[in-house]
Each structure stands twice: as C-alpha cells, then as structure tokens.
Amino acid sequence: MDTDGTAPRERAPWITAWFILDAVVALAPPLYWAFDGKQTPILGLPAPVFYFVAVATFIAASIVAAYVSEARSGGLGS
C-alpha cells in the first residue's frame, strides 16, 4: 500500500457496507423530508417516529452483527 493509502482493512466488506448505509439512512435529508409531518401510523407508530426508530434499530443491528461476525471469525483476537 502506498503512503497515500488508508489503514489496512480487516473488516468483512458487508460490515463496511452496512456501516456506510447506517450513515446514509441517518443523514440523507430526502429520507427524513419524506416523513415530515406524516401522521399515517406504521406498526402503531406515527410515520416520523417510526422512521427514527427504524434507523436506530438498523444502526444498532449493524454493530451487534459486526461484533458477532468478527468474534466468530476470530478477528477480534483473544
């Protein structure tokens, strides 16, 4: 790797992709604009509340999945 490169990667590509998606779903303005003021309930929650809870669950799941995956593959060391 040249000096302009980034740190060596050991994480599975799907975990990296999930982490990037975390940022996209939490930050992308068009996503939260779409839920602005919506009163339609989704799974019993108002749509904007559902959006934030769904994003948070998605992020939380990514971290748990990453840890379980790395622990199983022995990538975390002892």
Next chain:
Amino acid sequence: MIITFGAIAIFFAIIVLILHLSGIKDRNFTEYAVGGRSFGPNYQAMSFLNTWYPGAMFTAFGGMAASAGVISFYVLSYSLLTVVLMYVMAKPVWVWGKTFELRTQPDLLALRFDSHHIKTIAAVVGIISGIPWLVLGMQALGTLFYHLSLETLTFTQSVMVGVAVIAFRQIWTVRMGMRGVVISDMAQGIVAYIVGTAMLVGLIVWMMWTRDIGFDSLDPKMLAIPSIGSTEGPLYVFSLILTGAIGGWCWPYIFVRLFTANGVKSLKQSAAIAVPLSLVFCVALLVFGMLASQIPGVSDAPNDVWFIVSREAGGLWLLGLAGVIVLAASMGHTDGNIQATGAQIANDLIGNYWKLSEKQLIVFAKVGMLWLTLLASWLACLELPALFQLAVLAYQGIIQLAVPQFLGIFWKRGNKYGAIAGMTAGFITAVALELVFPGHLPWAYGLTSGAVALVVNLAIYVGLAYLIPQSAAERQRVDDLFEIVRERRDLAGADVDPQPVVA
C-alpha cells in the same frame, strides 16, 4: 421531603460505599488517568453510557420531546451513529494507546502528528469548551432539587444544593481517579439507564392506560421534521446528527473511554452491549416525552416533564426514585468530565513542558480537578445569562478536533501543518459565524456554524497534506504507526509491551 431527600442520601451513601469497598490504589499516572487499561466490556459499556447521557437527558431532551416532538429523536440517531465510529476506530486508537502509553486525546494527536504544540492546542480547546457544559450540568441539578424539595426551596437555593452535592461527590473522583469513575459508572449506569428505562416504560403504560394518552391524540405539529421551506432549513437535522455523531468523540471525557479498556475485543464488545441499551433507553425517553406533552402542566414547564409525571403517577416515592435516576446520570457525566480534565491539565499542559514524575503527574491532576470543581461550582451559583449560548459555541468549536482526529487515524497523508492550521481556522470560523449569526445561519440551508467551519477545516487539512508533502523520515514514521496497528491484528486482545511516547 424526608422521602425524596432520603432516597438521594441512601443512593449517595451506596455509591460511596461501593467506592470504598473497591479499595482503589493508583500506582502510577496510567492507573490514575485511564484505570490501568484494565476494564472489560461490561464496565466499558456502562461507563460509556454514563458519560454520554447526562442527567440533562431527562430534563433537556425529555423537555424537547414534550415541547417540540419528533425532532428530539435526532439525539437517538447521533447517539447510535457515534457508536459505529467507536467500533471503527477502536483498534487503531487502543493499539496506539497501549503501545505508546497514551493517556489522553491530545497524547494521540501528538503521536500521530509528531507535535508538542498540537497537544497544547487540543487540550486548551477541550478544557475551555468543557467548562460551560460542566456548569450547565451542575445547574441542571437545581431542577432536580427544586422538585425533590416539593418546591419549598427557591430555584436559586436548589441550584446551590445541587452544586454542593455534586461538588462533595468529587472528593471521591479526585481521590480515586479513573478507576473510581468507571466502577461508580457501573452502579450509577444501572440505576440511570436500566432502572430508568423500566420506569420510563412504566410511565408510558400508565399514561396510555389510565389517561388514555396515545400518539393519535398528539398535536400534528409534534410530528414535523424541519424540511424544505421550514424555518430551520432543510439541512438542519442533517447538521445536528452529523455534528453530534462526530463531535461526541471530540470531547476528552468521551475519547478517553477508548484507553480504559483492556483490549480491542472489550471495546468492540462494549459497543455491542451499549448500543441496544442506548436504543431502548433513548426511545423510551423520547416517546415518554412526546406522550407526556398531553399531561396538564407539562406544556408550561416541559423541562420538568420527568418530575411532573413521576409525582403524578406514583407520588413522593416515585418522585424520589426519579430524582435518584437523574442524579445517577448527572454524577457519571460530571465525574467523567472533571477526571478527564484534571488528567489533561497534568499530562497535556504542565507535563507537556516540564518533565514530571508519575507521582507529580497524579498530584497535578488532583490539584487540577479540585481547581476545576471549585471554579465550576462558583460559576454555577452565578447568574450567567449567556451560558447556554457559550455552551453551544463551545460545541461548534470543539468539533473542529474531528478533522485531525479522524483523518489522522485513518489517512496517512495528513501533516501537523494541516492539522493545526485547519483546526485553528475551523475554530475561528465557527466562533465568528456563531457570533454574527447566533444559532442559525440564514444562508446555509440549516447547516450549523460548526458544520460550515468543518468544511473550511477539512479543505485546509487536505490542501496542506498535498501542498506540504511529508519528508521521507516522517512518511516512514507514519507508515510505522499504521504498520503497528496492522501487525497487532492477532494481538488485539492481548498485552502489548509499552514503548516510549512520541510527542
């Protein structure tokens, strides 16, 4: 009052008893500053939560949910997104910390950029920016004691009682250092976020069943998220979440959690433990706040929502428990802030210019913590009308540490010139914008001053990385640093022999 103040006294005594039973004796400054890098995942998880979520969560964010509605959920998004950042940077930060005996955030910046000056700048920015938040945290206890006194104390008297209690608590923080902070974080965290979540869920059920309160009876304006055409601007929520997520790790008392773990595995496991707890606690708190907006009296004093509903649902006993929960959360945040700042005063300011022994470092850290406690206590008892604006300004400023911190960890090319110039220009830009356009940039579509300044900061860091190439020796040194992280892949959870600090 005997019930409510008695509950506080019992909880306080239990925390002190736990600390005394733990028999903490610090042998050197690493023990004092980062607890000897000895904590496993459970302690790490609870310590992170107890420092991340202050008692003001129940007042400020509970109040925001009750008054403004769903926009308050931005705190949930950034609080979880920041754990992703923790997961990603756990390995390089911990391995460098262990290998080079790093004890503070400026230690890491000094190592990465091979500069004494960046250590001083980062420490000064961190310490100064943290003071308004420390004072606000102390003042927030005024709300707690105002309600626990059943409104017999005036608000000013309540603030003074709160300041006295939290200042008294610092006796054990000063004496026991980081190990005391983390051990007490476990007990305080269980009360604040596990018992607290159970109580929040109970109160939600109480509101739905006995008061027939639900989402369908909410005011529709509570479901607004600032969008195109809004007063705040379409990028306002984006800006809040982005700066919250990356800014969290710029605070010295949060960053130092990466050095207290006994390995990378513990850090990553702590993230996996903390994140579901954080999710459930935060959702419960914000849903509680939104629903409680329909309880009489809450709309007049939304920041008191936690105490109003607790008392109405369960009388003085539940009010007492509500107070204990807020105090538990406040203690963790305040202790962590004061401990990390004391360590910085000794390690990054005094120790950066004078050679100090381990014993002297501990003494200076303790004196620094005592000085900070007294200063913050004095400020908290004054009427400072611009304090909140100052705290907002501090936040926009301190997030400028993010550029050298994150790019320094993940990109080999940056140099100390870009780091110092970018951080300084970013800080000045943020302060200038905040002073000219307080709270809101009318031309920036909702971006905050800190977010705009981050762009300036980033441009300078990247620009100077290319305009001033690293020397061959510096390139080799940085390559070696990154190589250490790569080589320790299989040793992530094992002990690594410390090497002398490069600064």
